[in-house]
Amino acid sequence: MSTVEVFLENKTPIKILRSIKELREWRRKCLLASENVGFVATMGALHQGHLTLVYGANNSTYSPYLGQYFKVIHFNANIFDIFYALLVKNSLEENDVTIVSIFVNPAQFAPGEDLDSYPRTLPKDLVLLESLYKPNNPKSGVDAVFAPTVSEMYPSGFTLDVANQKGAFVEVKGLSHQLEGSIRPAFFRGVATVVTKLLNAVQPDNAYFGQKDIQQTVVIKRMVKDLLIPTTIRVVPIVREYNGLAMSSRNEYLSDDVRNNHAQLLYRALIEGENLYRRGVCNSKEILDVVQQALKDNSTENFKVSIDYISVADNETLDELETINRNSGAILSGAIKVPNKENGVTRIIDNVLLV
Amino acid sequence: MSTVEVFLENKTPIKILRSIKELREWRRKCLLASENVGFVATMGALHQGHLTLVYGANNSTYSPYLGQYFKVIHFNANIFDIFYALLVKNSLEENDVTIVSIFVNPAQFAPGEDLDSYPRTLPKDLVLLESLYKPNNPKSGVDAVFAPTVSEMYPSGFTLDVANQKGAFVEVKGLSHQLEGSIRPAFFRGVATVVTKLLNAVQPDNAYFGQKDIQQTVVIKRMVKDLLIPTTIRVVPIVREYNGLAMSSRNEYLSDDVRNNHAQLLYRALIEGENLYRRGVCNSKEILDVVQQALKDNSTENFKVSIDYISVADNETLDELETINRNSGAILSGAIKVPNKENGVTRIIDNVLLV
Numbered sequence: 132m133s134t135v136e137v138f139l140e141n142k143t144p145i146k147i148l149r150s151i152k153e154l155r156e157w158r159r160k161c162l163l164a165s166e167n168v169g170f171v172a173t174m175g176a177l178h179q180g181h182l183t184l185v186y187g188a189n190n191s192t193y194s195p196y197l198g199q200y201f202k203v204i205h206f207n208a209n210i211f212d213i214f215y216a217l218l219v220k221n222s223l224e225e226n227d228v229t230i231v232s233i234f235v236n237p238a239q240f241a242p243g244e245d246l247d248s249y250p251r252t253l254p255k256d257l258v259l260l261e262s263l264y265k266p267n268n269p270k271s272g273v274d275a276v277f278a279p280t281v282s283e284m285y286p287s288g289f290t291l292d293v294a295n296q297k298g299a300f301v302e303v304k305g306l307s308h309q310l311e312g313s314i315r316p317a318f319f320r321g322v323a324t325v326v327t328k329l330l331n332a333v334q335p336d337n338a339y340f341g342q343k344d345i346q347q348t349v350v351i352k353r354m355v356k357d358l359l360i361p362t363t364i365r366v367v368p369i370v371r372e373y374n375g376l377a378m379s380s381r382n383e384y385l386s387d388d389v390r391n392n393h394a395q396l397l398y399r400a401l402i403e404g405e406n407l408y409r410r411g412v413c414n415s416k417e418i419l420d421v422v423q424q425a426l427k428d429n430s431t432e433n434f435k436v437s438i439d440y441i442s443v444a445d446n447e448t449l450d451e452l453e454t455i456n457r458n459s460g461a462i463l464s465g466a467i468k469v470p471n472k473e474n475g476v477t478r479i480i481d482n483v484l485l486v
Numbered sequence: 487m488s489t490v491e492v493f494l495e496n497k498t499p500i501k502i503l504r505s506i507k508e509l510r511e512w513r514r515k516c517l518l519a520s521e522n523v524g525f526v527a528t529m530g531a532l533h534q535g536h537l538t539l540v541y542g543a544n545n546s547t548y549s550p551y552l553g554q555y556f557k558v559i560h561f562n563a564n565i566f567d568i569f570y571a572l573l574v575k576n577s578l579e580e581n582d583v584t585i586v587s588i589f590v591n592p593a594q595f596a597p598g599e600d601l602d603s604y605p606r607t608l609p610k611d612l613v614l615l616e617s618l619y620k621p622n623n624p625k626s627g628v629d630a631v632f633a634p635t636v637s638e639m640y641p642s643g644f645t646l647d648v649a650n651q652k653g654a655f656v657e658v659k660g661l662s663h664q665l666e667g668s669i670r671p672a673f674f675r676g677v678a679t680v681v682t683k684l685l686n687a688v689q690p691d692n693a694y695f696g697q698k699d700i701q702q703t704v705v706i707k708r709m710v711k712d713l714l715i716p717t718t719i720r721v722v723p724i725v726r727e728y729n730g731l732a733m734s735s736r737n738e739y740l741s742d743d744v745r746n747n748h749a750q751l752l753y754r755a756l757i758e759g760e761n762l763y764r765r766g767v768c769n770s771k772e773i774l775d776v777v778q779q780a781l782k783d784n785s786t787e788n789f790k791v792s793i794d795y796i797s798v799a800d801n802e803t804l805d806e807l808e809t810i811n812r813n814s815g816a817i818l819s820g821a822i823k824v825p826n827k828e829n830g831v832t833r834i835i836d837n838v839l840l841v
Contacts, residue, residue, distance in 0.1 A: 151714055162517070286711050297660035297803070299678065299712035305652035323654065324713075331686070332714040356641050357654035359506055359687040448652070 146275040169226030170335030171218040175233040175256045218339035221367050230275040239321030242291045301327045303350045311346050323354050330360050337363045345482045377481045386472040400425035401483045408485045413455045415443035439466035460486045501630040524581030525690030526573040530588040530611045573694035587632040594676030597646045648672050656682045658705045661804050666701050678709050685715050692718050700837045732836045741827040752836045755780035763840045768810040770798035794821035815841040
């Protein structure tokens with residue numbers, strides 16, 4: 132019997148919830164026990180390397196519930212989100228109980244995007260989450276995983292073809308079509324819709340999202356505020372590699388040389404903009420110029436950088452700012468494309484908060 | 487001191503909640519006391535005549551809390567919803583606790599519609615709701631009224647101009663643009679959005695809506711199902727005048743002759759269609775023909791009836807049906823315009839369920 136099979140026989144403290152009904156029963160027990168609930172929404176495909184990054188575990192991980200050490204390094208997870216691990220860590224620290232959802236949300240993919248090939252590795256995800264438990268600390272791991280089917284989450288069915296979709300969708304107008312939304316017009320509508328569903332189903336006290344996807348955090352915060360959803364949204368800062376490059380699954384596409392010596396360029400350029408702001412400059416054009424110039428200076432024949440956008444935007448409205456109000460601050464963000472190891476390009480996004 | 491002023495000094499068992507924060511505190515107490523919560527969303531402008539219709543009270547109503555009989559017949563309420571009273575009655579019967587919201591939702595008005603002139607009569611509404619209490623039965627009245635400001639419900643602000651709206655909106659695609667939605671394109675988006683907000687804020691176990699606005703009930707049921715909102719939607723049957731005319735604030739616009747002798751015509755025509763269905767006819771065209779013929783037969787030079795639509799639609803999708811499946815049934819609905827007492831026309835809507 133493999134560790135996965137053992138795990139799925141439920142010899143684990145993690146409660147595995149597959150239906151809304153099971154989820155609500157679990158949630159009701161937390162409520163009656165007056166336990167605060169923290170929530171991390173993931174698309175699964177969790178990656179050992181990055182959980183250990185946060186938890187400082189070794190290559191092999193001891194499972195007190197499986198009674199053995201095991202290695203989980205062959206997960207073929209080609210997409211994952213480094214933040215999941217950090218989000219879970221924050222949730223564990225700040226709540227009595229933590230629940231992680233694992234759901235690949237079809238509504239945030241466009242036709243032709245990688246919905247079908249997106250890895251679905253639930254048993255391995257569960258083993259990884261289970262590995263967070265420390266033998267002597269029963270509160271060190273997540274308490275429940277909500278892993279619904281598409282039909283639980285989209286009870287009226289779902290089609291990728293936006294024009295023919297039926298049923299309830301949530302759109303956050305004014306925040307969804309600029310920056311990252313400009314190249315993925317239905318993306319934030321998909322995110323807002325599924326996060327509304329998840330928050331309504333889980334009813335967490337706190338929900339954790341990563342600053343890396345800053346537009347997503349702004350959209351979700353506004354949605355929660357506008358729809359009067361009784362959850363506090365907590366934004367967890369960006370995790371960076373040693374040279375400043377924001378951690379991302381896509382970094383795997385970069386050659387070692389680009390990853391170690393060049394890809395941090397966007398962050399470095401944003402920092403130059405931030406330094407200007409710290410020295411008292413509030414004119415966005417000056418800040419944008421210095422960021423763009425830094426990117427151009429580092430673009431060569433052998434390492435071509437193309438800029439998708441560099442933006443100085445309001446924290447709440449995402450409107451581009453001509454002048455930054457020092458009381459409210461701003462978001463300085465950017466997206467660039469750099470050469471990857473397959474002779475194509477990889478898109479890098481990053482942001483810093485001007486506070 | 488008027489009864490209204492006495493009332494507003496809170497010498498009443500009705501808890502008046504003006505903010506989301508107060509509402510959530512009240513709701514939390516119900517939760518901890520394991521009390522089921524029933525909810526009726528209203529736009530206010532409640533009308534004595536129609537509360538008494540349901541409750542069988544006299545012209546004057548005794549308030550045990552005000553210690554006197556009082557009349558509340560001068561409310562100038564020119565718009566109200568007869569169903570509110572029946573919805574409240576159903577909620578009182580089926581729940582430990584009932585809360586009524588009073589909020590004129592700007593998002594369901596179009597520019598040029600009667601948002602500004604819509605009556606806002608909160609103190610009078612409160613007195614009316616208070617009058618439901620019976621001296622010897624403390625459970626006979628509503629427990630709380632949630633009467634928020636526009637800025638509580640739309641914390642990001644609100645504009646009637648749909649193209650310039652910002653923030654989170656809920657749209658129920660596929661159900662919002664036919665039938666009643668065809669003449670009011672933003673109406674059901676406004677309804678879905680505010681009902682999502684109210685359900686998230688109140689978190690009721692049961693929420694009551696009237697069958698008269700059947701498309702609204704279909705939209706809300708779908709929205710609650712799709713967004714995984716933990717509330718059961720209860721649909722309360724139509725209340726009719728003695729001749730079959732569905733009760734509505736708009737009936738006041740009709741002359742006595744039209745109201746008593748002609749306006750029930752739509753209901754009578756729908757019943758003819760229903761009778762055909764009961765006799766085994768499942769072909770929609772035959773049913774529609776008989777309804778339309780009945781309407782035409784009753785349209786004369788002196789009493790001109792114009793038909794907006796007659797529809798045989800699926801219960802859940804609102805798609806027009808060619809053939810009715812006897813297992814699932816259908817909604818037979820219609821809208822007509824009839825002469826009113828001001829030499830204009832008044833729109834009458836009605837529906838019957840083919841089950």
